[in-house]
Amino acid sequence: MSGRSTASAEELASELLALKKASGLSFAQLGEKTHYAKSSWERWVNGKQFPPRAAVESIARLDGKDPAVLLALWDRADEERASADEASDGASGEAPVPAPAQDAAPARPGRRRALWISAVAGLLVAAAVAVAAVMFSGEEPESRPTHPVQVAGPATGCTGTACEGRDPKKMNCGADAVTERTGSIPKDLVIELRYSKACQAAWGRISFAQIGATVVVNNSDGAAQADVVHYDRDVYTPLIAAPDDGSVWVCAALPKDGPRSCTGRFIPSEEK
Numbered sequence: 551m552s553g554r555s556t557a558s559a560e561e562l563a564s565e566l567l568a569l570k571k572a573s574g575l576s577f578a579q580l581g582e583k584t585h586y587a588k589s590s591w592e593r594w595v596n597g598k599q600f601p602p603r604a605a606v607e608s609i610a611r612l613d614g615k616d617p618a619v620l621l622a623l624w625d626r627a628d629e630e631r632a633s634a635d636e637a638s639d640g641a642s643g644e645a646p647v648p649a650p651a652q653d654a655a656p657a658r659p660g661r662r663r664a665l666w667i668s669a670v671a672g673l674l675v676a677a678a679v680a681v682a683a684v685m686f687s688g689e690e691p692e693s694r695p696t697h698p699v700q701v702a703g704p705a706t707g708c709t710g711t712a713c714e715g716r717d718p719k720k721m722n723c724g725a726d727a728v729t730e731r732t733g734s735i736p737k738d739l740v741i742e743l744r745y746s747k748a749c750q751a752a753w754g755r756i757s758f759a760q761i762g763a764t765v766v767v768n769n770s771d772g773a774a775q776a777d778v779v780h781y782d783r784d785v786y787t788p789l790i791a792a793p794d795d796g797s798v799w800v801c802a803a804l805p806k807d808g809p810r811s812c813t814g815r816f817i818p819s820e821e822k
Contacts, residue, residue: 718788731815738763754766
């Protein structure tokens with residue numbers, strides 16, 4: 551599987567295999583019905599490669615099932631894979647080697663040894679000078695308190711109520727965003743509540759929707775932001791404040807007073 555395998559990714563592969571078996575379709579037939587190559591389905595179903603979100607959506611809809619649960623599993627697996635990759639990169643402590651450096655001719659052994667000896671000698675001299683200064687001064691080395699390193703979060707363009715009505719992408723609120731709640735109007739669209747802890751804000755998003763479908767994000771303070779699908783098949787709302795002690799939720803509706811559905815409420819303080 552491309553990237554790093556996680557428990558959720560393996561669970562997703564098992565669900566895809568179960569759906570394929572239940573459909574009774576061969577890989578070739580599955581490819582024809584979903585417009586993905588049969589070789590791609592073979593890799594996704596057997597856990598050799600992580601599937602795209604749209605492919606998961608397409609197989610879930612083959613027998614009229616609500617894809618929201620499967621898509622939520624895909625989101626969780628995708629986040630776990632990203633976290634695993636970041637943890638691995640941080641543990642390795644290795645910086646990427648620039649391409650010119652990779653292509654450069656290796657230094658001669660004698661030169662490398664000389665440079666290494668010079669560096670070690672310089673460190674030893676510096677250490678000796680520091681020790682001598684302390685010994686002859688008659689003073690104890692200064693004991694400085696240590697402070698925990700503060701890891702900065704993503705740089706955002708707004709926080710809380712200052713985010714009201716602004717674009718989540720332009721405010722960089724998507725840097726740490728998580729899909730906290732999902733819903734759907736079966737066979738018509740998928741609803742997502744997106745939340746950014748760094749921005750203390752949320753927004754709504756609908757996918758696989760027809761032109762004219764609407765999405766609205768609400769909070770318990772009575773504020774709301776909305777948008778309509780004007781073209782393509784997806785759209786997201788402007789930001790709305792999501793305070794820790796309040797709640798936010800998303801609703802969507804089909805065109806011409808069609809069916810309407812909402813996600814569950816998300817309360818940030820209860821998720822910590």
